[in-house]
Amino acid sequence: MTSVDMSNPVKQLLRLRPLGGVVAIALVVSACGAAGPSSPDDSLSIVVTTSVLGDLVQRVTADVADVEVEVLMGPGQDPHSFGLSAAQAARIQSADLIVINGLGLEEGLLDVIDAAQNDGVTVFEVATAVEPLTRSVPHDRANVSDSGEMGSLDPHVWLDPLRMREAVSILGELLGSIDPERAAIWSERTDAVASELLALHEQLLGIVAELPPEKRILISNHEALGAFADRYGFEVVATVIPSASTTADPGARDIELLVAQIEEHNVSAVFAETTARSDVLESVVADLGRPIKIAELYTGALGPPGSGAETYSSMMVSNVRLIVESLSR
Template sequence: MSARSGAALAGFALVAALTGCSALGGASADDEEPQIVVTTNILDDVVENVVGDQADVLTLMKPNADPHSFEVSAQEAARMGEADLVVSNGLGLEEGLQQHLDRAEQAGAEHFVAGDEIEPLAYSGADAGGAADPHFWTDPARMVEVVDALEERLGQNPRFDAAALNSAAEAYRAELTALDEEMTAAFAALPAERRALVTNHHVFGYLAERYDFRVIGAIIPGGSTLASPSAADLEDLASAIREAGVPTVFAESSQPDRLAQVLATEAGVEVDVVELFTESLTEPGEGAEDYLTMMRANTELMTEGLSR
């Protein structure tokens, strides 16, 4: 949560204590700013770029957390049900939060599910069972679609200045388009045989589709970081790495890279292990404090790693 949001929430909490009213609520007074609760910090960055200072935004997921398993406090769960809008990723990403999202909807909170606004891909590989892949943010073009839908949803609320929303959304769409062009140019410099990805778990399906990569495999089967690989899984992936000549295995900054290191040893070839920022933003100064910075950092790391 940003310092601006934290200060605003503290102020509303004081008002609530004195008046007996909720600090966050869909029925808040007209002179109070709308309250938005966002599950992941990546989506929070998108929301804040669109709404600007027109709303108080509370982010549930802390920097460097795992979106599959992070938890919220009882107070944060209550705020979800009282917010004017809850924004979530959807497509099964927030596994540890789904019960709270369901309760918030039952309490009457309006819910914007970003994953419902894009054309989802199925996870690659038989181990995923055809489940939808929630990691759409690895494709900036799909993030443009999310911005479009979010602007439309917020614009339906008369408490928002539609012109200001449109201006902010247009500026952010331009930044996302520029990011997409930069990534296209950077990856185009890689020969086709080098566009082969091995990661901790399946997270780059959308990136692979947009920029013509092959996903050789993932160390953790399926789409969740909560699963565990078997010895047979590691052996099969090691064989695929040797066959494809993959020079680098990518681990996630929100997860220990021990499994990637084990796989690099198991493969019987010299394979580097490079950490990427994949599922969470970081604290300021740690390399991925916002979505655009995260994607540019990953593009550079991937291009360098696959050029070896």
Template sequence: MRHIIAAFLAAALGVTGAACGSPSGPAGSPGATVGTAQDGPAQAPAAPALRVVATTPLVGDVVRVVGGDRVELTVLVPAGTDPHGFEPAPRDAAAIAAADAVFMNGLGIDDYLVPLVTGSGGGARVVVLSDGITPIRLPEGGGHGEAEGTGDDHADEAHPGEGAAPDPHVWWDPANVIVWADAVEQTLAELDPAGAGTYAASAGAYRDELRTLDAWIEAQVATVPMDRRVLVTDHQVMGYFAARYGLAQVGAIVPGYSTLAEPSAGEVAALEDAVRRLGVPAIFVGQTVGPGLAQRVADDTGTRLVFVHAESLGAPGGPAATYVDMMRFNVAAIAGALAAAP
């Protein structure tokens, strides 16, 4: 994919008005724009103060909430798409070239877009939202080992290790999304001082909403018996969720942070042994990945699959169209599956 970025840049930078002149669409759709203030039926729409690009729908949702009508937002990765395998199009380079700011998740999940951003020829400020977060890293030996316990027994997973790849799925802890919101507010206010008060008000209300979400998640997890607070996923995606709410991520179909890797036969066998030994109630699979291998493990072990929105928002108007809605959907599914009678 990277070898075609230069060609994308050449094609895209020759297109006039391609970045932000496209028709408005839902956040998370290709080339989507969000937020045009209306002054009244007899007046033309006021131009947004800033043109902003977000790499993923989750990042875009935070920018949308904080920026409101003062930003024209383009989200590169469509909603419902696996961000690990996304390939940019020429229109993406054009959007970046015309942008005032580009917001990225960071920690590897969207780093393949860095050449597109740095080579666009524009003057956008690039903000990696997860730079202010201490990342979780895979424990030695990957993710198929038996659980060391629940509650505080797994708290050491939240500390960075030496030489291990960082976990980019920081949004599974709402406290990390508060860090994102802070960075978005600061950046937008610096680029658009006239809107600083609006951004501060929006970010403050959003922080309150995220704290409410955090408390609700704690209450949902509390309904799960301690010995059933174990997570097996399609890949290592719920580490921050496990660390924040006292669960143990005991294994994954793919023992890594990307859905693009493939497990060995030995790794699959070890995972199935752990699932049987620990009495794992469910295997959680993201909506953006094929469930084939996970279904095989579930069939072999008598465990059921439960689908969640692990790495992307759902369709506009659906039950996971925003970050807060997505987390409520996911946590209800997780807590329900883990608490259900065997």
């Protein structure tokens, strides 16, 4: 292995991360000192934070020799509230490459990741590399304080396959810089996965086309669906949790706005998430006294075996089919 070529423009993208109350400007990909294989068997060691990103990285690295990929979060684990074990923290410190979503999504991992980066481990922060959206503030929400810890940029970029296609392409360039002897292999692998993601996007367009545009109204548990809505022509009009983080809590004003939007748009379904509590949403729907479906989406993590959402592609297809079926009622 050789050191990462930081002259490559891909490596010079900026990201913002609050550290100790101060916003620090750093690189999306950063490496200090001489890079080299950290694992004892001389293999390339990659640590990935979320199950969604883990699936994509594993698709890129599939059948490539001497590559170890460890995904920290399993199916159903919420990135916002996930905590590291001591063994996982050690794996981060010894990795050649860490792939994170970023923009504060992995709230409990930031100190360990920053320490590893300061020690010279290369970190690829996906969300800042693919032009994340500014978080939308539906209707009167602008007057409601955000009780979460997230910033103004939406971290949920993975719910847009075209943004993930861009991330995979950047990953290929990065792997080629870290592992130049196999740069052609990494280019070929990422091109193949990028093509699969384009096909997925086209498949989702076909499913969404079954739903009339006037019914493409989303009310969800927290501010997770912005990137999806922007790509596929939906509008997010309200959320239960007034934050891009599932760890925030709704206030009375938030509940009032939620009820008002459900009534105004006469929606047939609202959307909960497998990785976030839905008790408030269930209570609101029960109090309204009319049939409203609560459909549960896989947003923060892949599903367990047998769920039909075990991979990134199957997760996206499952989600979009459920959205279209639920709003068609």
